[in-house]
Amino acid sequence: MTPDHWLAVLSRITPEGPVDLDAGAAPPARFGAGLGGWSSDTPPPSPRLWEREDSGAAYLGIRVDAPLPDPARTALRLAAAALERGVTPIILTSLGQSGFDRFGFRVERFVPGDGVDRAAWEAEMTAFWSLALIIDAADVAALG
Numbered sequence: 001m002t003p004d005h006w007l008a009v010l011s012r013i014t015p016e017g018p019v020d021l022d023a024g025a026a027p028p029a030r031f032g033a034g035l036g037g038w039s040s041d042t043p044p045p046s047p048r049l050w051e052r053e054d055s056g057a058a059y060l061g062i063r064v065d066a067p068l069p070d071p072a073r074t075a076l077r078l079a080a081a082a083l084e085r086g087v088t089p090i091i092l093t094s095l096g097q098s099g100f101d102r103f104g105f106r107v108e109r110f111v112p113g114d115g116v117d118r119a120a121w122e123a124e125m126t127a128f129w130s131l132a133l134i135i136d137a138a139d140v141a142a143l144g
Contacts, residue, residue, distance in 0.1 A: 006083040009104045013079065015072040058086065061125060061134030064093040064100070071099030074140050078105070090129050091137075092122065 060078075068074055078089040078100075091100045091107040101107055110121050122134060 003083055005104075006079050009079045010076070010083065013072050013075045013103050015070065057088065057130075059088045059090055059129045059131050061092050061122070061129070061131040062089050062100075062137050062140065063122075063134055064091055064095060064098045064137045066138075067095065067097075068099050068137055072103075074137055075100055075103045075105070077140055079103070087132075090125070090131065092125055092134065094118075 062078065081087055082089060089105060091098050091105050092110065093107060094110040094112055098107055108125055110116075110118060112118070125131065126134065
């Protein structure tokens with residue numbers, strides 16, 4: 001994916017949910033601080049995770065097992081890493097709505113059922129996408 005794609009993803013990320021057009025009334029206007037309001041007390045990304053040649057593509061699997069309380073914050077971190085280092089996050093989830101769908105991330109869905117092995121599915125996704133690693137979305141904020 002190109003830098004323009006990730007810039008478009010960054011422009012769509014907001015902590016607000018999608019507007020329910022069927023409700024008939026628009027939500028009240030809210031003005032946020034944007035990227036300038038990003039908290040500086042959070043740890044920086046780990047340099048060991050992002051070490052690689054600048055010319056090579058890297059894919060990260062992001063496991064989403066439960067809805068995140070603030071998917072926009074995690075999406076911002078992932079999109080910034082994708083833009084800065086050229087890594088492409090692939091969302092791996094069994095949820096109907098992972099929270100990343102609306103921002104334009106690639107989402108692969110695991111369909112649980114009888115005789116279906118989650119580990120085997122993740123191994124298949126790792127082989128298909130050449131995932132460098134798979135991490136839990138809940139841990140993304142603690143990668144410093």
